[in-house]
Amino acid sequence: MEREIQKHLSKVCIEVAKENGWPNSPEVMVSYPKEKRFGDYSTNVAFLWGKAMKLPPREVAQKVVERVDHPDIEIIRVDGPGFINLTMSLGWWHKGLREVLSQKEGYGSSSLGRGERVQVEFVSANPTGPLHIGHARGAAVGDTLSRLLEKAGYSVEREYYVNDGGLQMRILGQSLLARCKEVMGVPVEFPEDGYKGGYIVELAKKALQELPDVMDLPEDEAAAKLSRWGAEEILNGIKEDLELFNVDFDNWFSEASLYESGAVEEAVRELERKGLIYEAEDALWFASSRFGDDKDRVVRRSGGAYTYLAADIAYHRNKAERGFTKLIDVWGADHHGYIPRVRAALEALGYDPEILKVLLIQLVNLLRQGKPVAMTTRGGQFVTLREVVEEVGKDAVRFMLLTRKCDAHLDFDLELAKEQSEENPVFYVQYAHARICSIRRTAEERGMSLPEDWERVDLSPLTLEEEKEIIKKLTAFTGMIEGAARSLEPHRITYYLHELAALFHGYYNRNRVLLDDEGLRNARLALSEGVAIVLREGLRLLGVSAPTSM
């Protein structure tokens, strides 16, 4: 809706520019004034334009206002130092609600992305242990961001990068081997840097059953076999956990495949051809500092093995080759030092480094009764994602993890989350939806006939100020989606939904929907239906359910 106003004003500005011989105006932005007395929409274009031309903003605003001619604009005037404020007709808002009712769950979709191909890579936890609560945040953010971008018109592919190559796999194999021996009663010294979690013991027991002759192999082979088998087992567990958490991936990309296909070697060779690789101290270095990195980085160790970075270079090269125009990596904030390296590599390989957007997720501080819980995968002391979801519930966990911007630290207190589970904002939003469904059920119970076609309900009985406010909020949904998609800020959805739910709860407490007056009743039912549609769609983006009763 505000889009239409924005277009109209832009058109007017072009006319005004032509008429007065002015340069074209800056982009017109329509916003919602905080105070009602200023009207429904507002723009500050006169300030920006006036500044560019060194003319008083009020004068510029006046010229624009005189030219505006739109049937749904009831009042337009210049306020304060030069704001242009608009008040819309009732019919305009009724039209807005009708749009929601006719587009249903498609409402809020936008063509902002124009089908641009975007890849979102997230979670990407090593297959050396189950997902813990720290991974949950990245999972929730990455998944909702993907849904959000799709809603905003991008063509999105979700990918999980499986770190199944290199050192960690060896450690996994050795850890499993040691536990297998223990289970068999063979005294053994557990590897110092091995994974100490209890899940390794469980896995070892299972391995002895499923791979009965593994212990007959020479140690190296046994460890390698256990490593491969274990990684697959763990990865399957991860997939189950993610499913439980309502997170889907289109693609599972194996790091090992980059070595097997020679992609890593090839990427390094290409850098070499460009003269960006040199040898020093028996190692191969990538001259990343020529592209803004602090210093050069080793890509092949003196022992001959490639570094993790080398694989990452090959991986990002592969992504770019697949034709994505935007690559979004969701990383833990402790990896931030990696950004300049990967960007440097992309640039060195001839790609625009700006196609890579990295979303840094600050770590979750897991607390239990106010006390921090130490969490290390190797130490084996952690609370798994599965445990938290089982304790607190998928909906509440997802919602809570999405109510903060990603670059802010997040305290997640298990006891508090459980205790507060009835005070959790997620229930507030879900309750609004359940309430609307309940109104409908009651109407049916009372034998009131529901409108067959919501689109055709006469909305003119909706004349209350608060009804208009609700519709205004509904019509702001699309703009919110676009803003959140543009800035990669999925948390905006949770705040929007909370505000919409609050408007509806207030309205519900002050007004009755199921009245004898059929016209008014149906109009209010239609309004409720509109709210339900947007709540449902917003919750879907969050991966949270919209219950019909609570």
Next chain:
RNA sequence: GCGCCUGUAGCUCAGUAGGAUAGAGCAGCGGACUUCUAAUCCGCUGGUCGGGGGUUCGAAUCCUCCCAGGCGCGCCA
């Protein structure tokens, strides 16, 4: 030492592309169910936006310098 992130009400956090008198939730106090779900609503209380300077019609937002906290600066991943 260098780099990234954070600092807003007692607590946890928003603040939508620099806009108009800075907002929610929780906590606290007081009210609202014979009427569509009280997991709700209504009212009150609560602020040197970490601090100083700067940019301009206008700054929580941009620049700069400090202060505090987190993270990172490996031939680990």
